Amino acid sequence: MALRVLAFARLRELLGFGERTLDVGESATLDDIWISLTSASPEASRLRAATRFARNGVVVDGSTRVCDGDEIALLPPVGGG
Amino acid sequence: MIAIGPEPIDLAALIAAVEDPAHGAICTFLGTTRETSPGDERPVEALDYEAYVDLARTDFEAIATEARERWGPLRIAIVHRTGRVALGEASVAVAVGSPHRGAAFDACEFAIDTLKARAPIWKRETYRDGGTAWIANTPP
Numbered sequence: 716m717a718l719r720v721l722a723f724a725r726l727r728e729l730l731g732f733g734e735r736t737l738d739v740g741e742s743a744t745l746d747d748i749w750i751s752l753t754s755a756s757p758e759a760s761r762l763r764a765a766t767r768f769a770r771n772g773v774v775v776d777g778s779t780r781v782c783d784g785d786e787i788a789l790l791p792p793v794g795g796g
Numbered sequence: 797m798i799a800i801g802p803e804p805i806d807l808a809a810l811i812a813a814v815e816d817p818a819h820g821a822i823c824t825f826l827g828t829t830r831e832t833s834p835g836d837e838r839p840v841e842a843l844d845y846e847a848y849v850d851l852a853r854t855d856f857e858a859i860a861t862e863a864r865e866r867w868g869p870l871r872i873a874i875v876h877r878t879g880r881v882a883l884g885e886a887s888v889a890v891a892v893g894s895p896h897r898g899a900a901f902d903a904c905e906f907a908i909d910t911l912k913a914r915a916p917i918w919k920r921e922t923y924r925d926g927g928t929a930w931i932a933n934t935p936p
Contacts, residue, residue, distance in 0.1 A: 721848065723846055723916070723918055724846055724918035724920070724930050725930045765932075769916070772850055772851050772854060788851065788916075790848065791918065791930070791932075792932035792933070793912075793913075793914065793915060793916060793918060793933060794917065794930065794931045795845070795847070795852075795911055795912055795917030795919065795933070796827045796887065796888050796908065796911060796912040796917075796919075
């Protein structure tokens with residue numbers, strides 16, 4: 716399955732992309748995707764507890780399974796205003 | 797009016813967007829960029845805002861809907877800037893029109909507090925010494 720993954724702010728800098736495609740196996744969850752994307756960056760990996768996930772524009776938890784064509788966003792702690 | 801983008805904020809346009817002959821109050825809030833962060837004495841040179849625009853727009857609309865559910869017939873405008881914002885300029889603005897001032901004040905405070913707590917927008921400070929830091933919001 717192919718996903719579009721968006722990373723913002725500090726996570727964009729640590730992971731080295733703002734947007735990329737990612738191929739994942741059937742029945743992958745957002746937690747699986749997080750582990751795969753952050754395996755090379757201990758600093759990013761440590762941000763898991765503070766990071767929210769969005770799937771197709773809706774905030775969801777890490778146990779959510781993804782579908783082919785989904786847009787996944789990694790949202791670090793917000794700072795608007 | 798819901799807007800997220802690089803253009804400077806035009807408060808008069810927000811006020812015009814919430815005017816209503818049935819209303820007797822318009823409350824506005826402007827958030828402006830500060831030269832230092834709490835607990836950090838380094839002078840700030842500029843701030844850059846980044847947004848997940850699609851989700852932020854949905855969230856602003858949800859905040860307006862939640863405010864109307866709590867305080868009744870309101871007109872609400874929420875605008876947030878992206879990109880570089882010079883010191884002292886407005887980075888965010890909320891305007892609420894209401895039949896009476898109590899609901900306008902309360903809904904305006906609710907909107908900015910909720911936006912700051914959850915809207916997918918990020919702020920990076922650049923300091924005069926060249927350093928940078930992403931700044932997360934703290935509860936009001």
